[in-house]
Amino acid sequence: MDVNKSVQENKALGAQAQKKYKDLAMNIIRKYGIFLIFIAMCIVLSMLSPSFLKIRNLTIVVRQISIIAIVAMGVTMVIITGGIDLASGSVIALVSVMTAKFAHPNTYPVFVPVLVGLAIGSFTGMISGTIVAKGKIPPFIATLGMMTAARGAALLISDGKPIGDFSKEFEYIGGGHFLNVPVPILILIGVIILTHILLSSTKFGKYIYAIGGNENAAVVSGVNVDKVKIMLFTYAGLLSALASIIMTSRISSGQPGAGQGFELDAIASAVIGGTSLNGGIGTIPGTIVGALIIGVLNNGFDLLGINPYWQPIVKGAIIVGAVLLDERKNRSK
Amino acid sequence: MKKLLAVALVLVMCASLFAGCAPKAAEPAATPAAEPTKAPEKLKIGVAMSQFNDKWLSYMLDSMQEYSKGLTDVEVIYVDGKADVNTQLGQVETFIAQGCNAIVVNPVNTDATEPMTKAAKEAGVPLISVNRLFKNQDEATSYVGSESIKAGIMEMEYLAEKMGGKGNVAILVGDPGNEAAIKRTEGFKEVIKKYPDIKIVAEQIGMWQRDKGMSIMENWLQSDLKIDAVASNNDEMAIGALKAIEAAGKLGTILVGGVDATPDALEYMKAGKLNVTVFQDAAGQGVGAIKTAVAAAKGEKVEPIVWIPYELVKPEDVDKYIAKWQ
Numbered sequence: 001m002d003v004n005k006s007v008q009e010n011k012a013l014g015a016q017a018q019k020k021y022k023d024l025a026m027n028i029i030r031k032y033g034i035f036l037i038f039i040a041m042c043i044v045l046s047m048l049s050p051s052f053l054k055i056r057n058l059t060i061v062v063r064q065i066s067i068i069a070i071v072a073m074g075v076t077m078v079i080i081t082g083g084i085d086l087a088s089g090s091v092i093a094l095v096s097v098m099t100a101k102f103a104h105p106n107t108y109p110v111f112v113p114v115l116v117g118l119a120i121g122s123f124t125g126m127i128s129g130t131i132v133a134k135g136k137i138p139p140f141i142a143t144l145g146m147m148t149a150a151r152g153a154a155l156l157i158s159d160g161k162p163i164g165d166f167s168k169e170f171e172y173i174g175g176g177h178f179l180n181v182p183v184p185i186l187i188l189i190g191v192i193i194l195t196h197i198l199l200s201s202t203k204f205g206k207y208i209y210a211i212g213g214n215e216n217a218a219v220v221s222g223v224n225v226d227k228v229k230i231m232l233f234t235y236a237g238l239l240s241a242l243a244s245i246i247m248t249s250r251i252s253s254g255q256p257g258a259g260q261g262f263e264l265d266a267i268a269s270a271v272i273g274g275t276s277l278n279g280g281i282g283t284i285p286g287t288i289v290g291a292l293i294i295g296v297l298n299n300g301f302d303l304l305g306i307n308p309y310w311q312p313i314v315k316g317a318i319i320v321g322a323v324l325l326d327e328r329k330n331r332s333k
Numbered sequence: 334m335k336k337l338l339a340v341a342l343v344l345v346m347c348a349s350l351f352a353g354c355a356p357k358a359a360e361p362a363a364t365p366a367a368e369p370t371k372a373p374e375k376l377k378i379g380v381a382m383s384q385f386n387d388k389w390l391s392y393m394l395d396s397m398q399e400y401s402k403g404l405t406d407v408e409v410i411y412v413d414g415k416a417d418v419n420t421q422l423g424q425v426e427t428f429i430a431q432g433c434n435a436i437v438v439n440p441v442n443t444d445a446t447e448p449m450t451k452a453a454k455e456a457g458v459p460l461i462s463v464n465r466l467f468k469n470q471d472e473a474t475s476y477v478g479s480e481s482i483k484a485g486i487m488e489m490e491y492l493a494e495k496m497g498g499k500g501n502v503a504i505l506v507g508d509p510g511n512e513a514a515i516k517r518t519e520g521f522k523e524v525i526k527k528y529p530d531i532k533i534v535a536e537q538i539g540m541w542q543r544d545k546g547m548s549i550m551e552n553w554l555q556s557d558l559k560i561d562a563v564a565s566n567n568d569e570m571a572i573g574a575l576k577a578i579e580a581a582g583k584l585g586t587i588l589v590g591g592v593d594a595t596p597d598a599l600e601y602m603k604a605g606k607l608n609v610t611v612f613q614d615a616a617g618q619g620v621g622a623i624k625t626a627v628a629a630a631k632g633e634k635v636e637p638i639v640w641i642p643y644e645l646v647k648p649e650d651v652d653k654y655i656a657k658w659q
Contacts, residue, residue: 050557051556051557054555060552060555064551159386160386160387162597164597164600175580250544250547250576251543251544251572251573251576252576253572255543257541257542258542258544298548299552299555301537302535302537302553302556303552303553303555303556304556305534305558307536308537309509311538
């Protein structure tokens with residue numbers, strides 16, 4: 001009898017331990033799922049193509065995603081408050097042509113086009129933010145309006161034509177190297193650190209999560225929600241402008257057609273990285289991994305020469321898969 | 334400070350709005366009103382442009398106006414459809430009511446031409462489409478324009494010849510939903526089929542965009558693919574590819590071709606970077622359309638399709654084409 005009992009106990013203990021490990025595994029998947037997927041993708045790709053893991057190739061991947069990743073960080077913050085930003089692609093086009101106008105050689109010093117671009121980007125963000133906060137209009141509508149208007153303004157200012165011929169200093173922003181590292185990557189790292197601190201360690205960041213968690217509660221507890229929203233959209237506009245300046249410099253051309261679909265790639269990066277469209281959840285490192293996944297995917301498809309029509313299908317599957325993970329996260333709370 | 338900046342920006346935008354559009358809008362209105370008192374036996378031709386505010390189309394319009402000035406027995410009226418289907422339809426109806434003997438349309442939307450062809454047919458007025466093929470082209474009298482597939486064939490033939498008939502080609506495709514992207518790519522492949530030693534090693538979609546072309550080329554350069562030539566659907570993606578090749582220090586080792594002969598592309602060709610592009614002849618199409626319309630108005634038989642050939646732009650005659658844009 002005793003023996004039987006202890007066997008049963010052991011079984012129960014074993015089952016308990018098994019459950020514990022299962023929970024632990026599930027927890028890891030929930031918490032780091034997207035990081036694991038990213039690592040798995042890298043392993044598979046490095047087996048399929050010997051070129052993939054070369055430092056040069058990885059540098060190129062990071063430089064290619066720098067533009068989308070910078071935009072995506074702003075978009076992530078907006079989504080955390082429960083909003084959405086559709087204007088980023090068009091703002092990129094508007095900033096691109098305006099910056100290009102001031103970037104010709106022997107006209108203005110390089111900080112002039114940069115400041116003009118950043119000012120315009122912030123200004124468009126401020127307008128969207130004000131419309132959302134003071135006009136009580138859903139961000140989807142407000143930024144849809146800005147998306148349409150900014151594209152029109154870009155076409156109007158440029159007369160529909162690309163603007164080229166830049167100074168050497170301006171071309172350095174997107175094409176130059178500092179200590180052997182491409183300048184866009186250095187800018188990206190700077191923005192990641194700044195935005196991560198802003199979101200995780202400042203009052204401003206806490207308010208953003210608070211608004212996304214429960215806007216009414218945030219109002220009641222004394223958060224100036226309108227001000228936070230305006231500041232937030234302004235910052236997102238600033239980041240779009242920065243991305244635009246890098247791109248304009250990189251391709252040596254201010255283009256009114258630039259940035260088409262970038263807003264959706266930015267939103268996809270945020271969502272893949274675990275940002276919840278219901279608000280309140282999301283991190284900068286997550287979004288960066290999201291952007292890296294898209295970048296690695298593009299790179300891998302080009303390296304392996306896979307039929308290009310597969311690329312959007314796989315991308316779509318990953319976006320949906322990531323949100324499935326995200327849903328589970330919400331339920332387990 | 335922010336408010337001040339806002340006001341300044343709005344002013345700048347408004348100023349550029351007027352600078353950009355006002356003179357252009359005023360200019361065409363003057364043209365038809367110029368000689369209303371001429372003899373009644375003059376033939377009347379109406380030209381409905383999709384929009385005046387487009388760089389390439391403006392060259393076509395200029396050539397039509399230039400050519401029609403020299404015609405003593407024909408009066409040509411030009412109107413701006415402002416990229417709006419309804420506006421354009423109204424203009425075509427007005428032409429018919431005015432008693433035009435032939436109408437030239439550069440359609441705003443090639444899918445929405447049914448009402449125009451119907452109205453013209455009922456009134457018995459010849460209808461000629463220029464540059465953009467109507468979806469129901471067989472209902473119209475004639476089409477004057479270029480054939481997308483030819484651009485692809487010409488570009489690829491030049492590249493194949495420069496490759497010495499062998500090697501690896503990578504293709505940059507525009508927006509795969511566009512007729513031009515589909516047909517130009519088809520043209521590439523038609524040529525490549527003729528060369529057993531030329532292989533397509535990669536094909537990616539660059540959506541006509543320079544930055545996409547650049548990223549794709551960067552990735553290709555990192556891969557194990559050996560690429561001897563890049564055939565691009567347009568110049569913008571070709572320039573992107575060239576920038577990636579230049580950054581990798583491989584300029585001159587890979588042939589690059591595009592289509593459009595844009596001013597930027599001609600600069601790259603002049604600098605010895607771009608190997609070939611294809612010029613779509615705006616003047617040829619414009620003049621061809623007026624000629625066809627005059628013939629149809631006089632009751633002569635016209636061809637249902639008048640192809641205006643593309644022109645291959647090689648580095649040796651780049652200056653001639655740079656002059657065309659000025």
